[in-house]
Amino acid sequence: MDDRRGRARRSIRHRRAGRPRRYAALATGAVGVLAATLLGPQVPAATAAASSATAPIATACPAELTAEATCYAGRDANGAGYTIALPRKWNGSLVVHAHGGPDLGAGSDPARSAGDLARWSVMVEEGYAWAGSSYRRGGYGTRMAAEDTENVRRVFVARFGRPAATFVHGQSWGGDVAAKVAEIYGAGRRGPYAGALLTNGVLAGGSRGYDYRVDLRVVYQYYCRNLPRPTEPSYPLWQGLRADSTLTTAGLRSRLRECTGYDLSPAERTALQQRNLDDILAVTRVPERALESHLRFSVFTFRDIVHQRLGGRNPFGNQGVVYSGSHDDAALNAGVERFRPDPTALRDLSWDSDLTGAVSIPVLTLHAIDDPTAFVAHEAAYRATLRGARRDGYLVQSFTAESEHSGLSDAEYATSIRALDTWVRTGRKPTPGSLAADCPAHDRRYGTGCFYRPGYVPAPYATRVNPRPGGLSWPVLTAAQERALSRIEGVGIAP
Numbered sequence: 349m350d351d352r353r354g355r356a357r358r359s360i361r362h363r364r365a366g367r368p369r370r371y372a373a374l375a376t377g378a379v380g381v382l383a384a385t386l387l388g389p390q391v392p393a394a395t396a397a398a399s400s401a402t403a404p405i406a407t408a409c410p411a412e413l414t415a416e417a418t419c420y421a422g423r424d425a426n427g428a429g430y431t432i433a434l435p436r437k438w439n440g441s442l443v444v445h446a447h448g449g450p451d452l453g454a455g456s457d458p459a460r461s462a463g464d465l466a467r468w469s470v471m472v473e474e475g476y477a478w479a480g481s482s483y484r485r486g487g488y489g490t491r492m493a494a495e496d497t498e499n500v501r502r503v504f505v506a507r508f509g510r511p512a513a514t515f516v517h518g519q520s521w522g523g524d525v526a527a528k529v530a531e532i533y534g535a536g537r538r539g540p541y542a543g544a545l546l547t548n549g550v551l552a553g554g555s556r557g558y559d560y561r562v563d564l565r566v567v568y569q570y571y572c573r574n575l576p577r578p579t580e581p582s583y584p585l586w587q588g589l590r591a592d593s594t595l596t597t598a599g600l601r602s603r604l605r606e607c608t609g610y611d612l613s614p615a616e617r618t619a620l621q622q623r624n625l626d627d628i629l630a631v632t633r634v635p636e637r638a639l640e641s642h643l644r645f646s647v648f649t650f651r652d653i654v655h656q657r658l659g660g661r662n663p664f665g666n667q668g669v670v671y672s673g674s675h676d677d678a679a680l681n682a683g684v685e686r687f688r689p690d691p692t693a694l695r696d697l698s699w700d701s702d703l704t705g706a707v708s709i710p711v712l713t714l715h716a717i718d719d720p721t722a723f724v725a726h727e728a729a730y731r732a733t734l735r736g737a738r739r740d741g742y743l744v745q746s747f748t749a750e751s752e753h754s755g756l757s758d759a760e761y762a763t764s765i766r767a768l769d770t771w772v773r774t775g776r777k778p779t780p781g782s783l784a785a786d787c788p789a790h791d792r793r794y795g796t797g798c799f800y801r802p803g804y805v806p807a808p809y810a811t812r813v814n815p816r817p818g819g820l821s822w823p824v825l826t827a828a829q830e831r832a833l834s835r836i837e838g839v840g841i842a843p
Contacts, residue, residue, distance in 0.1 A: 417435045424481070446525035527707075543710040559664075662687065699840045715745070733822045736822045
């Protein structure tokens with residue numbers, strides 16, 4: 349979502365004079381950031397600390413929270429920047445946020461967590477403390493991001509004491525990260541997390557969750573033949589881009605326009621541009637408004653995954669996929685580039701980012717039905733994953749008639765975190781109907797609308813994304829397989 353739209357929506361809020369304190373006084377005591385006395389399993393030491401840790405230092409809050417909270421910033425022992433907000437009328441509980449992306453910068457950008465605090469300031473306005481990590485580096489690494497998310501929770505506990513309850517929230521790729529946090533660290537009563545909120549999450553994991561972008565990459569090149577051009581060095585498309593390519597996002601945009609005229613009016617496109625655009629959209633089922641962003645991911649993020657994280661090995665495949673919907677499917681299927689994944693690369697990407705479904709804390713999801721980026725079918729994959737792990741009793745899913753990916757209605761976020769909190773404290777499990785019924789009371793404060801569709805059930809993932817052979821069962825990675833892989837030295841993606 350455009351951040352300007354988010355700011356405009358927040359500007360119409362009115363603020364209440366106070367909020368009820370629902371929890372007892374917090375436990376206190378001096379605790380080291382990574383001391384064994386902190387709750388939850390210990391995070392393995394990073395291979396190399398990016399910088400010395402810095403304790404939380406008071407900093408300016410986003411404009412939305414200036415009158416409502418005190419904010420802090422610092423870096424953890426691995427060099428990950430973080431931002432913390434403590435409401436002046438704190439209800440005693442904490443929301444730990446996992447951001448999406450992944451961003452592709454080399455280092456940790458502290459502005460990321462500060463921007464996320466502004467975007468999800470609704471959590472603080474609801475009385476929850478908030479903590480978010482910018483992760484220790486850019487680029488792909490779900491388990492790394494999960495570890496950094498857990499680390500910022502420990503930083504919070506060391507500085508402010510143990511919260512009455514801690515919830516992990518993630519949106520987009522951050523939904524995958526937060527779901528991984530719930531699996532690794534959220535060990536029911538023994539763990540530090542009481543519940544998880546996953547919004548517009550990439551919940552099919554990495555080994556299947558990007559198959560439609562693999563399809564886009566090869567289908568685009570079949571029609572456009574400009575990435576690479578015939579005059580440029582060739583490379584297999586599963587790389588996304590050559591490691592040493594100097595192509596920029598602006599250059600990619602220019603090539604996309606050249607081939608499809610995607611950002612031109614239909615009257616301005618040539619007949620060939622229009623046919624190329626029609627065929628690409630029909631075959632991949634990528635929404636036209638999100639075509640450029642999906643192509644960027646299949647180029648630049650794939651390059652990061654392959655060259656920076658997997659040592660040049662290929663985790664992707666499209667053998668056996670039958671493409672349809674074009675003006676000539678036979679020619680497309682005969683001419684499109686085909687490849688199989690390297691088994692060790694697929695293993696490492698799967699271990700890093702696929703979900704086992706082995707959760708033991710309440711999980712509430714919220715997803716826009718018309719999300720153009722993380723298709724709502726990701727929720728079907730997640731439901732099947734938890735059902736396959738026999739943990740679907742911990743899951744409640746909700747859906748809204750919205751069409752944005754990066755931001756949903758603040759009234760719905762408030763409804764979701766309150767419902768999850770109530771579920772944890774009382775055992776009263778929400779339903780899609782109860783969420784829809786509760787939302788208008790929150791919307792009287794935020795004025796951003798309630799768009800729940802209680803009766804909606806997403807179709808199976810394979811109806812939206814071309815399945816690969818053998819790719820219909822869930823979970824992709826079982827908890828037993830995860831434990832076995834964890835004993836292999838060097839498995840996964842290095843932090």
